[in-house]
Amino acid sequence: MKAVVMTAPGNPDVLQLRDLPLPSLGSRELLVKLKAAGVNPIDTKLRGRGTFFPDKMPAVLGCDGAGVVEEFGANVTKFRVGDEVYFCNGGLGGHQGNYAEYTTVDERFAARKPKYTSFAEAAAAPLVLITAWEALYERGRLSPNERVLIHAGAGGVGHVAIQLAKLKGASVCTTISSQEKARYTQELGADLAINYKQNDFVKAVLDWTNGEGVDVAFDTVGGETLQKCFPAVRVYGDVVTILEPDKNTIWKVARNRNLRISLELMLTPMLQGMIETQQHQAEILEQCATWIDEGKLKIDARHQYKLSEAAKAHDLLETGSITGKIILLTES
Incomplete structure (x- = not known):
């Protein structure tokens, strides 16, 4: 699969498109073919100073993702192949992030994608x-x-x-x-x-x-x-x-x-391995998906780049004061 890899801490040029093997699938995990990934300030901070897991380099950044379930582990009960999901998971230097064509996510941390919104808008939303x-x-x-x-x-x-x-x-x-x-x-x-x-x-x-x-x-x-x-x-x-x-x-x-x-640091449950709190965050996304589908909540994903343009996306985010969110479209 194609993925954007952070080779070392530094400027946006350290983000390089490479071929990586598909991530291994755990018994409660979903293999998700990503359609889009959100770009957030935490991504640029980690790229500049190093991830939370410096011994696990190179790293794939990106906490936010949206895509389609392609495979699932033996103990998965909530989702099936073809389900559309969105989530905030990985991208901190440990579990693989979402600047990639595929990723895995524990089913407990994923939510059903809003039906009436694009994958780009869904990927912009979780964090x-x-x-x-x-x-x-x-x-x-x-x-x-x-x-x-x-x-x-x-x-x-x-x-x-x-x-x-x-x-x-x-x-x-x-x-x-x-x-x-x-x-x-x-x-x-x-x-x-x-x-x-x-x-x-x-x-x-x-x-x-x-x-x-x-x-x-x-x-x-x-x-x-x-x-x-x-x-x-x-x-x-x-x-x-x-x-x-x-x-x-x-x-x-x-x-x-x-x-x-x-x-407020919504990443704490992921960093501390707090499973119940991560499940609660997925429940938040489920409720927000309902509001999005009802037209009560809108996500602004106006800045969209190809996966290969991750460095340009980081450049834009670091200019500051942008309106809405920045997205990487993971399909070519």
């Missing part, structure tokens, strides 16, 4: 859907009629976070960097789009909430953004970040406002 779901629904405990601030609403995680918040019955404000992105996020359901380059987003949030602040702030940017959002959150509110807090973060405002700070 960002699970991240936004866990951040808003589980870490932030978002409830109906609450108000939420979502940073970078036009991005991969942001664009699905807006939709999940609206499905919960919340009011949403989001930060964006252009009028085009303002229109885009409002089409997704955002009640207020704040151009952070032109406006103080904290003042805009406080004006929007009559001086109280939002119930939940979701930081998808990191750096100083985390600290800046503290005064925009109501007393006893929630702040969730998907980035490691900067060592220079000043926590005084957060402490004085009794904010609950949560960290």
Whole structure:
């Protein structure tokens, strides 16, 4: 099979298309002929600094995948040949990732692909859907009629976070960097789009909430953004970040406002081998597939490349501030 192999840590040029043998199939695993693979920031970080398993090089990156079951292990009960699936599995340097024509996935970690969406859109979805779901629904405990601030609403995680918040019955404000992105996020359901380059987003949030602040702030940017959002959150509110807090973060405002700070890393179950939690993440994808099929949730997979163009896809992602997701089409 063809696969994009990371030969060593470094720039995008270390991603090379090679021939690899088909992965071996475990008793509870599916052999999936991949149609598309998602490209996420974790991929570029691992490519640049090295994977979580440096002794297992070269590596195939890519956590997100979508494709068709071609074979299954003796103890598989949920899926059969021809079933269309999507999932977040592998790609961290241990289990093979999805920048390939084939991969294997434990049936417990796979979900049925949404019926009425493309493989590209399905492959764009798993990591960002699970991240936004866990951040808003589980870490932030978002409830109906609450108000939420979502940073970078036009991005991969942001664009699905807006939709999940609206499905919960919340009011949403989001930060964006252009009028085009303002229109885009409002089409997704955002009640207020704040151009952070032109406006103080904290003042805009406080004006929007009559001086109280939002119930939940979701930081998808990191750096100083985390600290800046503290005064925009109501007393006893929630702040969730998907980035490691900067060592220079000043926590005084957060402490004085009794904010609950949560960290979200949806990769933890995969890294820790937490089977039940990985099963729960597959259940999240099953529910989201239903919403996608009902037209309640949309995935933006506008940036599509061939498998052989993985380096170009990484180059684009590292420019920053793109709208939607980047996909590799694994079929030539």
